[in-house]
Amino acid sequence: MLEHFEKFLSGRGLRLTRQRQQVVQVFLSQKDHVSAEELYLKVKKESPEIGYTTVYRTLKLLFEADLAHVHNFRDGFSRFEPAHLVEHHDHLICRKCGGITEFANKHIEKMQENVAREHGFKITDHTLDIYGVCRDCQ
Amino acid sequence: MLEHFEKFLSGRGLRLTRQRQQVVQVFLSQKDHVSAEELYLKVKKESPEIGYTTVYRTLKLLFEADLAHVHNFRDGFSRFEPAHLVEHHDHLICRKCGGITEFANKHIEKMQENVAREHGFKITDHTLDIYGVCRDCQ
């Protein structure tokens, strides 16, 4: 997955620098949906000299390289998720604890395709976020 | 629907002022998904003295009164939709022209409930946005 990124970068005439490597490494080792700031703080722990800007820039590159998915749950900032090996899925978001549970449902996907077909619409992607209260918070 | 708003306001010790009336009237006569700025410009046409701030504040009140739904398609700002008489629905968003098509599908809703039940999750609401290219843009 790091090779994928390196290939993507060199294809654009860009370099895999120490800082980018560091950010990518921390990002990929991450299972949760991290915000830019959360990632920045984690990176900073190991490499205090790396700046906010670089984290943002690297996240953008990861997104463009299809190595990161971006989500906007309703908390004001973008959350990033490693795309490596992760199958497509949707989210249950708890309004109390903020916890995010992933799920996948082929039926729902199929039906979305049906709806799109009925409208002559060609799907590129979609977002299905279900908000409510999770088991632990009830 | 205006009475609903008035009732909501007075229940909070708030007043239905001329400005609020004006904003609400323009908003409700609107079918599309308007951004705050778009609404501001339309309101301004009839009442040039009404300020940006008041539009924002009134939209917030409408939202709290359940008279407006808020959506975040991926264009950077919130879009508001009159909730009056509008049945719940989801969206097909065209990446080329930005056009938004609404649809409703009971099967998909049911399946979401099933998924939630499996996770012991209590749904309050959800967002299903399908992105792609609409018929006219292909």
Add this chain to the structure above:
DNA sequence: TTTTATATTGAAAACGATTTTCATTTCCGT
């Protein structure tokens, strides 16, 4: 009706996440 308290307004300033600028540093190919 006058007083009083409270809500409302609009302009401007503040906010917060993200992006851009810019001077400096690093890296690669020659």
Add this chain to the structure above:
DNA sequence: ACGGAAATGAAAATCGTTTTCAATATAAAA
């Protein structure tokens, strides 16, 4: 080593949205 492009990080800018604040309007009390 050298020259040029890319990368960095701090600070400033951006942009949608919210807050502040002094002035105004309005409802209720006296």
